[in-house]
Every structure is written in structure tokens, then in C-alpha cells.
Ligand SMILES: Cc1cc2nc3c(=O)[nH]c(=O)nc-3n(C[C@H](O)[C@H](O)[C@H](O)COP(=O)(O)OP(=O)(O)OC[C@H]3O[C@@H](n4cnc5c(N)ncnc54)[C@H](O)[C@@H]3O)c2cc1C
């Protein structure tokens with residue numbers, strides 16, 4: 001009945017209700033978590049999307065927005081409720097070259113926007129490694145970052161305005177295309193709301209002129225520790241690189257085994273990929289300073305990419321590193337902690353010690369410039385003993401990051417995966433404030449229920465009326481709630 | 490995987506390849522069926538997930554929607570070269586189709602085609618009849634009618650539209666070694682002009698042609714449909730024929746055939762008696778453009794035509810041959826090569842897919858035709874019979890004046906203009 005009504009809105013080909021067809025929507029980029037949706041609906045136009053949300057509101061049905069499903073925190077999973085897929089809304093509505101802005105539908109893929117604006121000498125700065133697949137809507141919801149966000153800022157700094165459908169079906173404009181807005185600017189509240197505040201339907205982004213000069217440097221080291229100290233030294237020098245990325249030996253070698261082999265030295269224990277951009281004269285000076293810092297800090301060699309083709313290759317290797325790890329073992333788990341940059345050497349040493357203790361293989365590839373760590377562990381979930389060790393190792397790593405004054409997510413969001421850590425870093429007062437803010441956008445808690453803020457902290461949604469699953473008011477408590485334990489996939 | 494739901498099936502054997510998928514989604518935007526049908530079930534990541542689910546038992550092999558989404562895959566393998574984890578998608582698809590084959594019939598028309606292609610005594614008259622029909626005005630007359638019959642007629646009509654050229658006699662010093670050519674069922678049946686041109690241009694470029702009697706259909710269509718045993722039987726016959734020829738190289742001018750022949754080693758991996766022979770044979774297989782590019786190719790006479798190039802999926806994605814066909818075209822004096830937008834996207838031909846899944850095939854073809862129209866080229870060069878007919882038929886039906894042609898035919902016309 002619900003399916004039929006939705007089919008009237010979007011056409012029968014774009015509503016899925018068979019269990020076997022919904023299977024592929026049961027996970028995102030972190031398939032250790034699976035939740036089977038009840039229904040999936042894919043509106044093809046803005047009007048259809050609004051009609052879908054209004055229908056769901058009238059029926060009081062909870063739903064989960066979904067972009068490309070590349071999220072790494074289980075954010076787009078729908079537990080026996082409706083998935084509203086926005087990937088069909090993929091029009092670039094307008095491009096205003098003079099005023100450097102573009103308005104897009106939420107399903108536009110990040111890289112496609114960049115390809116579209118490149119001929120005009122412009123770029124959309126936030127460049128998550130998943131840029132070839134993830135959507136701008138998903139970027140907004142997760143406040144996505146990327147290597148170049150060190151200098152240019154994250155999604156939040158590049159979104160001017162949004163048209164949002166609230167879960168009630170009401171349409172609101174947040175921010176302003178032309179500058180300051182009268183009254184409260186609620187952009188910051190919506191960006192990073194992980195699908196819990198409604199659907200972003202139209203997004204106006206700021207475009208950045210391509211820098212006059214760009215240099216990409218590859219420094220390689222025989223120890224992780226040296227690379228970590230050099231990272232701190234570069235930041236301390238006052239230079240703000242456009243990007244400053246770290247990859248350890250294990251990561252280097254999986255990338256070199258893949259089709260994205262970038263020519264990284266296989267025998268290195270760490271590399272730093274450093275990009276400098278701006279005016280030619282300044283870049284030349286910075287390049288020399290950075291080169292010196294690297295060599296003084298023990299780099300074996302500092303190579304500068306000769307041309308754009310080589311630059312692209314160096315970056316592709318970095319951006320495809322996570323994907324390349326699939327060749328190590330059948331299952332993969334990744335964390336997203338942010339730590340103060342000065343603690344980098346110490347935390348990397350801890351990660352190493354933990355990996356030895358539990359004999360698991362950690363691959364580190366991360367945004368060193370802003371201290372955003374991504375420890376990845378490849379393992380086999382079919383081996384219960386190994387899974388147990390991986391789980392313990394990850395918890396220990398996260399605890400060390402929190403103890404070092406860090407936070408639990410830099411860019412992947414809380415979603416389902418980090419729910420269990422929320423109470424270890426936020427007080428009850430803060431969590432309550434989050435719930436109240438949510439109440440402003442979604443008083444019925446129907447949009448992406450059960451994510452971000454632990455259920456019991458928020459008197460969350462308790463299941464669809466008549467649903468097979470309706471959740472208890474209290475879930476298991478934080479760290480023992482097995483925050484990052486994947487189910488065998 | 491604890492407890493495999495389909496033990497001892499080809500799919501179970503493909504588990505390591507399935508496990509390599511990390512679910513990152515980098516393949517989504519490269520997939521023509523995902524872009525057109527806009528459902529993850531019709532994406533590489535989704536299909537791999539379905540394969541995994543079949544093994545886990547969370548979905549059954551007789552499930553209609555799983556069969557549908559596996560059937561709707563073009564097998565274009567555009568998802569492979571973008572995958573950081575190196576998932577061998579083409580092999581997973583074959584294993585899945587071979588496993589599902591047990592549970593449901595292949596569509597009648599596909600079964601008929603595969604049956605004929607595996608049997609020379611049926612294939613010869615079928616090709617003779619097609620050729621005779623193509624020589625009459627009938628296909629052109631019927632090419633406009635709606636539906637698959639009209640499309641099939643347009644396909645036939647397109648085969649008779651190659652470039653005019655005079656005769657010339659190639660001479661060779663044979664310094665580059667001996668070559669046996671795969672004649673190919675469709676190539677020899679409907680594009681015999683291209684086959685002769687292939688022999689001539691290879692000769693001009695220093696290869697000496699030797700025969701390989703006893704060769705058969707390459708088995709690609711059978712393998713793609715999951716009829717692996719038929720494919721293996723054909724492969725063994727070809728291994729014998731080409732071994733006997735003693736040729737240094739085996740030249741293939743049909744990308745789909747070349748791709749499977751380069752993978753005979755994988756096809757026969759579980760056959761201890763044949764595996765090594767298959768690997769050795771695969772190592773000698775080259776697309777014709779690879780052999781020509783290695784030789785230069787030699788420059789011919791002027792051919793003042795405007796040409797655009799469309800890459801066959803089984804050349805660019807499966808064989809990873811990117812540059813060689815372009816070297817062939819740029820070696821032709823006077824030829825103006827204009828870029829084709831999305832030249833690396835599938836045209837929707839995909840073996841016999843266009844006859845079995847016409848709607849998706851048409852949806853994939855439409856942007857291709859529009860892009861070709863935008864180039865204003867008079868020829869679209871592409872090195873695979875399926876693509877030649879699919880694009881050729883599409884152009885006729887959309888009344889676009891460009892014609893589809895094999896790159897080798899253009900090079901041959903250039904040599905003819907030179908008198909060699
Ligand atoms: C290989 C790989 C590398 C990655 N690298 C990075 C990186 O460098 N930086 C980074 O920040 N992230 C990275 N990610 C994570 C992920 O790509 C980002 O979080 C991305 O923003 C998710 O976009 P999506 O379209 O896939 O969204 P989904 O995964 O589909 O959804 C993510 C969340 O957004 C919500 N959502 C989606 N669309 C909308 C909408 N229109 N309105 C409201 N809510 C919506 C969903 O409900 C969900 O909560 C990476 C992921 C992978 C697989």
C-alpha cells in the first residue's frame with residue numbers, strides 16, 4: 001500500500017519493496033554494518049522528492065536519506081524503514097562563473113561538479129578521497145573534508161545556501177546565495193547533521209579560482225616517527241600547505257600493487273605528500289623551506305612532481321588507498337579520530353604498539369596536516385578470534401586518541417559506528433542540547449532515526465508503528481556497545 | 490565465509506574475487522547500467538553484493554530479481570580498470586551466470602544463437618543466409634520498422650557500408666614474424682572484407698600470414714552467458730589449431746574474441762591437462778591494432794576523411810589496449826581524428842545483449858549516437874563486430890550520416906590509395 005502510493009509519485013521502476021532487491025541497500029561504504037530497509041524510493045525530480053517526503057510525513061513514516069552510499073559510519077542505513085535515495089537528482093542547475101557559484105541537486109557527484117567547472121578555471125575545493133563516487137548531498141550531510149581542506153576548509157566553508165525539505169514536508173531556505181542573511185544563519189546546523197534534519201534538495205556552493213601555481217612534493221622516510229615529526233615542523237613553520245597527507249609503508253605497498261600505482265618508493269616506511277599552491281613566487285619560496293624541513297627531519301629524498309600528469313598520479317594513489325586495501329584481506333574497518341597535531345608521533349607509536357599487541361595489521365593513511373587519523377585494519381571477519389582482536393585493538397586506539405584530547409570523528413560522521421563513543425566525549429548536557437537542536441528540525445525524529453546521538457540520551461524514535469523491529473528505549477552503553485565491530489559481511 | 494550456500498559451484502570458486510570488493514563505490518559512475526537504470530542492483534558494487542548474498546544464502550539463485558539484475562549487466566567491464574582493489578568483475582560475472590544457469594533457462598533467442606555458434610554445420614549456412622540477405626535491399630528497407638526486427642535488419646544493413654577502395658597487392662619481408670589470424674564467426678560471416686584487409690595491412694607491416702585450419706568460434710558469447718563447458722570445448726579446439734599453425738602471434742580483429750582468447754588460461758584453469766597450453770596460447774594473442782602499432786604502422790596514401798574513435802569495451806577495459814588503435818588512425822595521412830565524448834563508454838551491444846535486453850541496450854546507445862552526431866565525423870572507427878553493428882544500426886535508424894567502420898579498413902584504404 002505504501003509502496004503503491006510511492007510508485008504513483010515516482011513511477012513503479014523507482015520503488016523497491018522486494019527483500020532481495022533491498023539487500024544492496026543494507027550497507028554503505030562500511031559494510032561491516034548491515035540493516036535491511038523496508039522500502040526504497042528514488043525520486044527523479046525535486047517535486048517528486050518533496051511529494052515523497054510529504055507523503056511520508058502524512059503517514060508518519062520514518063526514513064533515511066541516501067546519496068551514493070559511500071559513507072564510512074553506517075549513516076545511510078535504514079533499519080526496517082524507508083530509504084529515500086537521492087542519486088537520481090543529478091542535475092547541475094546553474095553555474096554562475098562571474099560570481100563563482102553553482103547550484104546543484106543533491107545527487108550530483110563531487111567529481112562531476114569539478115569536471116563541469118574546471119574549463120572555467122574554477123574548482124569546488126572540498127575533495128574527499130571518495131570524490132569520484134560520493135554526492136554533494138552526502139558531503140553536506142557529513143560535512144565532508146578532503147586532503148585540500150587543510151588550507152581551503154571543509155564543506156561548511158563552501159556552501160552558500162541550501163533548499164531543505166524538513167521531515168514535515170515544509171521547505172526552508174538556509175543561508176543565502178548572495179551573502180549575509182537576515183536572521184539566524186542555520187547553515188552550520190544543517191551541514192554535518194547526517195541526514196537527521198531532513199533532505200538537502202538544492203545546494204548552492206562557492207567555487208574557488210584555480211591557484212596560479214601548484215607544486216606537489218613527495219618526501220619519503222625510513223621511519224614513521226620521522227615523518228610525524230616533520231609534519232609538526234611544517235605546520236610550526238607557519239606555512240599552510242594546500243594539503244599534507246601521510247601514508248605508511250603498508251599502505252604504500254598496497255597502492256603500488258594496484259592499478260593506481262603512483263611510483264611511491266616501496267621500501268619507505270612513510271611518505272608525506274605535500275601540496276603548496278598560490279602565487280608562483282610564494283610557492284617557490286615555500287617549496288624550498290618545506291624541502292629543507294623534510295631533509296633536516298630525516299627524509300631520504302624529496303621529489304617534486306614534474307607536471308600535471310605526475311601530480312594526478314601521486315594524488316590518485318593517495319585517494320584510492322582505502323579501496324586498494326581490499327587486496328590485503330576480505331574485510332576492512334577504518335576509524336576517523338582527530339588528535340592535536342603535536343601528539344602525532346606519540347599516537348602513531350601507540351597505534352604501532354597496539355597493532356603488535358593484538359597482532360593485527362594497521363595501515364595508516366591520513367590527513368596529517370589537520371591531525372585527522374585513519375587507521376585501517378584489514379582482516380577476516382570469518383575468523384572470530386581475529387575479529388575479536390581487531391575489535392579490541394580499535395577500541396584501544398580510539399581510547400588513546402580520546403585521552404590525547406582528540407575527537408572521535410574528523411569527517412566520516414558518527415552515524416551508527418561511533419554512537420557508542422558519544423557519551424565518552426560529550427556530557428549529558430551537550431547531548432541534550434543536540435537533541436533539542438534536532439527537535440527544531442525534526443520534532444518527530446523521523447529523519448534518520450537512531451543515528452548520531454545515542455537513543456537513550458534523546459528519547460529517540462521507537463520504531464515504525466507496526467514494524468517488525470521496534471527498539472527498546474535503552475541500547476547497550478557506550479564502549480561496551482561494540483562501537484566498531486563489524487558483522488561478517 | 491562460514492557455511493557456503495552454493496558449495497562446489499563456479500560462484501563458490503570466485504569467492505576470493507568477491508572478497509576483494511571493499512564496497513567503496515568507486516565503480517558506480519563507470520557503469521552504464523547504473524547510470525541509466527539508477528538502481529544499485531544494476532551497479533557493479535550491487536551485483537557483487539548480490540553474488541556474495543547468493544553464497545551467504547540470504548538470496549536464492551531462483552530469485553527473479555537477482556536473475557534480472559545479473560542479466561542486465563552488459564559485461565562491458567568498465568568497472569574493472571577503476572577498481573582500486575582489483576576485483577576481477579568479468580570473471581565473477583561469468584561464474585555467476587554459470588551458477589545461475591542451473592536454475593533457469595537462458596532466454597530462447599540466446600540459446601538459439603549460442604547453439605548455432607557452437608556448431609559449424611549450422612553456423613555456415615546461417616552466415617551464408619545473413620550475407621545473402623545483407624546483399625539485398627531488404628535489410629535497408631526494413632531497418633526503419635519498430636522493434637527488434639527492424640534493429641536486426643539495420644544491423645545487417647550496416648555491414649554493407651564500408652569504405653570504397655581499390656585493389657592492391659601487399660608485399661612483405663616478414664621480418665616481424667608469422668601471424669595466424671582468428672577468422673571469427675561474425676567477422677568472417679559478415680565482415681570478410683575487414684578480414685582480408687587485416688591480412689593485407691599486417692603483411693604491409695612486415696608480418697607474414699600463416700593459416701590456422703581447424704579454428705572455431707572463440708567461445709566468448711558462450712562464456713559470457715555462463716555456458717562455460719561449451720566455451721571450454723571451443724577453446725581447446727582453438728588451442729590445437731593455433732598451436733599447429735606455429736605462428737608467433739595470433740592476430741584478432743574482434744575485441745570480444747581477443748579478450749576471451751587472452752583469458753583462455755583462466756577459462757581452463759581447473760583443467761590440468763590443458764591449463765598450461767592455454768596460458769601459452771593466450772600469451773601469443775594480440776589485437777590487430779597492437780601488432781600494427783608495434784610496427785609503426787607504415788604510412789600509406791592520403792585519405793582525407795573525418796573520423797572519430799569509439800573504444801570497444803573488450804579492447805579498452807578487458808584488454809586494456811588504449812593507444813594502439815589511435816596510432817593506427819593517426820598514421821593515415823590526411824585523416825582528421827576528432828575526439829568523441831565518452832568514447833570509453835559502452836555502446837550497449839555487449840555480444841547478444843542488444844537482442845535480449847533491448848530496452849537497456851537502447852538507453853545505453855542513445856547518448857553514444859548523440860555524441861557521434863556532435864562530432865560531425867563521417868566515420869566512427871571501432872574494432873569489434875558487435876559495436877560496428879550496434880552503432881551502425883543506431884546511426885541508420887537515427888538517420889545520422891556517419892558510418893561505422895573498423896580502423897583496419899581505413900588503414901587498408903590508405904594503403905590502397907598509395908598503391909600499397
Ligand atoms: C574510499 C573512501 C574514501 C573516503 N574519503 C573521505 C574523505 O577524504 N573525506 C570525507 O569527508 N569522507 C570520506 N569518505 C566518506 C564518504 O565518502 C563521505 O562521508 C561522503 O560525504 C558521503 O557521501 P554519499 O553521497 O556517499 O552519502 P551516503 O553515504 O549515502 O550518506 C551519508 C549520510 O548523508 C545523509 N545524506 C545523504 N544525502 C543527503 C541529502 N541530500 N540530504 C540530507 N542527508 C543526506 C545520509 O542519510 C547519511 O547519513 C570516504 C569514503 C570512501 C568509501
Ligand code: SF4
Nearest residue numbers: 510511513514516572
Ligand atoms: S570499485 Fe572495486 S572494491 Fe570498490 S565497490 Fe567497486 S568493485 Fe568493489
Ligand code: SF4
Nearest residue numbers: 520562563565566568
Ligand atoms: S560489466 Fe559493465 S554493466 Fe556490468 S557491472 Fe561492470 S560496468 Fe556495469
